[in-house]
Amino acid sequence: xxxxxxxxxxxxxxxxxxxxxxxxxxxxxxxxxxxxxxxxxxxxxxxxxxxxxxxxxxxxxxxxxxxxxxxxxxxxxxxxxxxxxxxxxxxxxxxxxxxxxxxxxxxxxxxxxxxxxxxxxxxxxxxxxxxxxxxxxxxxxxxxxxxxxxxxxxxxxxxxxxxxxxxxxxxxxxxxxxxxxxxxxxxxxxxxxxxxxxxxxxxxxxxxxxxxxxxxxxxxxxxxxxxxxxxxxxxxxxxxxxxxxxxxxxxxxxxxxxxxxxxxxxxxxxxxxxxxxxxxxxxxxxxxxxxxxxxxxxxxxxxxxxxxxxxxxxxxxxxxxxxxxxxxxxxxxxxxxxxxxxxxxxxxxxxxxxxxxxxxxxxxxxxxxxxxxxxxxxx
Ligand SMILES: Cc1cc2nc3c(=O)[nH]c(=O)nc-3n(C[C@H](O)[C@H](O)[C@H](O)COP(=O)(O)OP(=O)(O)OC[C@H]3O[C@@H](n4cnc5c(N)ncnc54)[C@H](O)[C@@H]3O)c2cc1C
Numbered sequence: 001x002x003x004x005x006x007x008x009x010x011x012x013x014x015x016x017x018x019x020x021x022x023x024x025x026x027x028x029x030x031x032x033x034x035x036x037x038x039x040x041x042x043x044x045x046x047x048x049x050x051x052x053x054x055x056x057x058x059x060x061x062x063x064x065x066x067x068x069x070x071x072x073x074x075x076x077x078x079x080x081x082x083x084x085x086x087x088x089x090x091x092x093x094x095x096x097x098x099x100x101x102x103x104x105x106x107x108x109x110x111x112x113x114x115x116x117x118x119x120x121x122x123x124x125x126x127x128x129x130x131x132x133x134x135x136x137x138x139x140x141x142x143x144x145x146x147x148x149x150x151x152x153x154x155x156x157x158x159x160x161x162x163x164x165x166x167x168x169x170x171x172x173x174x175x176x177x178x179x180x181x182x183x184x185x186x187x188x189x190x191x192x193x194x195x196x197x198x199x200x201x202x203x204x205x206x207x208x209x210x211x212x213x214x215x216x217x218x219x220x221x222x223x224x225x226x227x228x229x230x231x232x233x234x235x236x237x238x239x240x241x242x243x244x245x246x247x248x249x250x251x252x253x254x255x256x257x258x259x260x261x262x263x264x265x266x267x268x269x270x271x272x273x274x275x276x277x278x279x280x281x282x283x284x285x286x287x288x289x290x291x292x293x294x295x296x297x298x299x300x301x302x303x304x305x306x307x308x309x310x311x312x313x314x315x316x317x318x319x320x321x322x323x324x325x326x327x328x329x330x331x332x333x334x335x336x337x338x339x340x341x342x343x344x345x346x347x348x349x350x351x352x353x354x355x356x357x358x359x360x361x362x363x364x365x366x367x368x369x370x371x372x373x374x375x376x377x378x379x
Contacts, residue, residue: 006052009060015264017172020054022148037198038262059171067274070309074328075284077299087137087221088283089306096131098322104160108134109142116214122147139220141194148176155181166191167270170277185318190282192342193261203251206379211236227304250379258347259365271346278315282307286339294329307336
């Protein structure tokens with residue numbers, strides 16, 4: 001073994017944020033898929049020049065980022081019609097619209113289904129008409145690709161940038177940039193974990209067989225019955241639309257229960273009240289119980305209600321300058337966290353504490369899913 005070669009985070013800890021992949025000056029980092037279908041960076045030793053940029057930019061191996069305890073917390077909802085396509089209160093979409101109207105660029109996650117194969121990845125938009133592409137939650141790990149390099153170009157060109165993602169992706173971007181940019185705003189999501197694109201792909205194959213044709217779109221969080229009930233909608237190529245209740249889908253239930261996540265999600269260091277983004281957004285679950293007065297007087301549950309945590313001075317500025325058409329009502333952090341345990345701790349993986357065993361939940365979950373898939377049983 002060459003003692004001079006850098007090391008990447010272990011399989012258990014690597015979040016797949018791809019800071020290493022973006023920073024490597026010789027493209028010596030390549031991506032493989034592990035046996036569960038999650039991407040994993042590797043080093044090609046013939047191309048590696050041992051500059052150690054990959055290991056020093058890894059957020060899991062270095063604690064460079066200063067995380068922050070929220071300064072303020074709110075219940076909120078966008079006023080614009082745009083929020084209909086959003087997962088909850090459309091906070092992200094509203095901010096995105098205002099950033100772009102002021103000449104900025106926005107980065108978020110899109111889902112494309114081409115020839116029945118789904119791709120979920122981060123993309124850059126600079127046109128309001130394209131916001132719909134990155135609205136809505138995609139409950140799959142998104143592929144970062146080399147997007148951090150594009151973000152840096154925009155920042156260096158003086159553009160205002162809004163970047164959204166899971167907390168580990170925000171950490172990846174910040175670690176890659178390795179300096180503060182006044183013109184960068186980051187939005188992290190409350191996140192309970194991500195399944196792999198491979199599992200989602202198998203799920204879509206199952207659905208297309210069930211409906212007898214290829215699929216053209218899949219919406220994880222449909223508001224066809226309002227915000228609250230967890231419902232997905234799938235559309236086939238001939239335009240037939242089907243509604244799927246999470247409770248009736250093996251894939252979506254396994255996702256909700258936390259059986260099929262990436263290893264690192266079970267000891268996620270961002271699943272707590274110390275946040276990495278300038279603001280954090282999520283669903284305000286339990287708002288009717290925690291804040292009945294706000295619901296009565298200010299916000300309507302029909303359109304979706306988000307929780308918004310303001311974690312930095314820039315977060316305050318983001319909401320002030322670009323969130324004018326967001327209705328907000330202050331709500332205590334403790335109330336928001338009551339029904340959102342990912343603000344306290346990562347998803348439980350029962351026997352995870354026994355070192356090296358990644359948890360009964362997860363092992364069984366993924367096995368169960370693969371067995372059902374193999375024998376063409378309902379997913
Ligand atoms: C994997 C995952 C797990 C989540 N878990 C929780 C949870 O436990 N509790 C909770 O309250 N909220 C959770 N959320 C967030 C929630 O689903 C909404 O995304 C959030 O409330 C924002 O809603 P919005 O209406 O403001 O955003 P929208 O306007 O709908 O915009 C959606 C935003 O989410 C981003 N996004 C979508 N999919 C992904 C992805 N795969 N990876 C990274 N970013 C993505 C988009 O880029 C965009 O910024 C999760 C989201 C994801 C993607």
